[in-house]
Amino acid sequence: MKTKAILTFTIVLGLITINNKIMAQNYIFPELPYVYDALEPYIDARTMEIHYTKHHRAYYDNFVKAAGEAKIDHLPLEDIFSGVSAYSPAVRNNGGGYYNHMLFWNVMGPNAGGQPEGKLLKAIIEAFGSFDKFKADFENAAKTQFGSGWAWLAVDAGGKLFVSQTLNQDNPLMDVASKRGVPILGLDVWEHAYYLKYQNRRAEYVGIFWNVVNWKKVAELYEATLK
Ligand code: MN3
Numbered sequence: 156m157k158t159k160a161i162l163t164f165t166i167v168l169g170l171i172t173i174n175n176k177i178m179a180q181n182y183i184f185p186e187l188p189y190v191y192d193a194l195e196p197y198i199d200a201r202t203m204e205i206h207y208t209k210h211h212r213a214y215y216d217n218f219v220k221a222a223g224e225a226k227i228d229h230l231p232l233e234d235i236f237s238g239v240s241a242y243s244p245a246v247r248n249n250g251g252g253y254y255n256h257m258l259f260w261n262v263m264g265p266n267a268g269g270q271p272e273g274k275l276l277k278a279i280i281e282a283f284g285s286f287d288k289f290k291a292d293f294e295n296a297a298k299t300q301f302g303s304g305w306a307w308l309a310v311d312a313g314g315k316l317f318v319s320q321t322l323n324q325d326n327p328l329m330d331v332a333s334k335r336g337v338p339i340l341g342l343d344v345w346e347h348a349y350y351l352k353y354q355n356r357r358a359e360y361v362g363i364f365w366n367v368v369n370w371k372k373v374a375e376l377y378e379a380t381l382k
Contacts, residue, residue, distance in 0.1 A: 182228070184215045185257060193265040197363040199352045207260070210347055214252025214324070221245035236328040247331070251324030255305060258341050262376070264369035271370040275377045282316040289318070290365065293342070296320040297361040303345040306361075308373075309336035310380040339376040340368065 187207050192200035222228040225246055227235055232254050239247045270286055271279065283289035289308070297306035300320040307319050309327040311334070319327060319334040327336045342364055349360035 182215070182219055182222070182232075182253070184212065185260075187260055189265055194263060194367045197366050198263075198349075202349070202351045205351075206343075206348060207256075211252070211256040214249045214256065217245060218249035218253045221249055233328055236326065237330055239329045240331050247329070248324050251326055251329065254328075255324055255326055255341055255343070258338060259343050262340050262369055262372050263367040264372070265367075267369045268366040269370060271374055273374065274381075275370070275374040278316050278377065283318075289316075292318045293340075294358075294361050297342050297344050297364075298358050300344050306342045306344060307338045308340040309334070309338045310377065311336040314381060316377075337376075337380045339380070340373050 187203075191203045191207075194203065219228065221243060222230075222235070225242055227242070227246070232250060235242065235246065235250055236254070239250070270276065276286065279286055279289045283292060293306055293308060296318050297320070300306060300322070302322070304320055304322045305324075305326065307321065307327055309317055309319060311317055317334055317336060319332070321327065321329075321332055325332055326341070327334060327338050329335075342361065344357060344361070349357065353360040
């Protein structure tokens with residue numbers, strides 16, 4: 156009787172494990188971590204709603220389709236990105252769009268802004284000289300990215316922070332990026348991210364970004380890269 160119970164337990168546990176593995180291979184479209192107007196007045200609710208429900212959703216849907224067709228939908232995004240040059244533009248553009256926006260939503264939040272603390276602040280000062288110099292470099296990357304793209308703060312293979320910019324929906328995890336690393340902060344500078352409220356004034360949008368950066372989350376992402 157006891158043996159039978161243990162056996163049943165083992166089988167159930169086994170099925171849960173298999174199920175979890177299958178689940179891990181499916182890409183999910185996560186909920187926005189706050190309500191649409193949470194980042195007002197800096198990022199307006201209408202932009203947030205369209206950005207999340209239309210743009211991000213389309214990248215996700217198109218990525219799932221493209222990854223399925225390429226038979227790579229069992230792979231983690233990081234593995235796809237590290238060899239993305241071998242795949243179709245649909246995988247690269249939509250996979251990037253899917254991942255980049257998940258990061259973007261997560262590194263922003265209400266009642267945020269200010270400065271990072273602890274290990275992250277130390278690493279920023281070590282890499283850039285000061286927090287203000289880092290902000291200037293990051294803003295410069297965001298403002299000078301010609302056309303659509305992203306500005307990044309990322310961690311290189313040696314654990315050092317760097318700022319970079321990428322075109323379209325590329326990101327520093329991709330083998331096509333000029334500087335490679337793990338992104339811990341990203342700013343979307345596509346016009347769809349700011350045009351309703353800021354029209355052509357990208358510099359103004361870049362400047363208000365600091366009011367919504369969730370440094371606690373960025374620090375978590377940074378510390379995860381050190382493990
Ligand atoms: Mn976008």
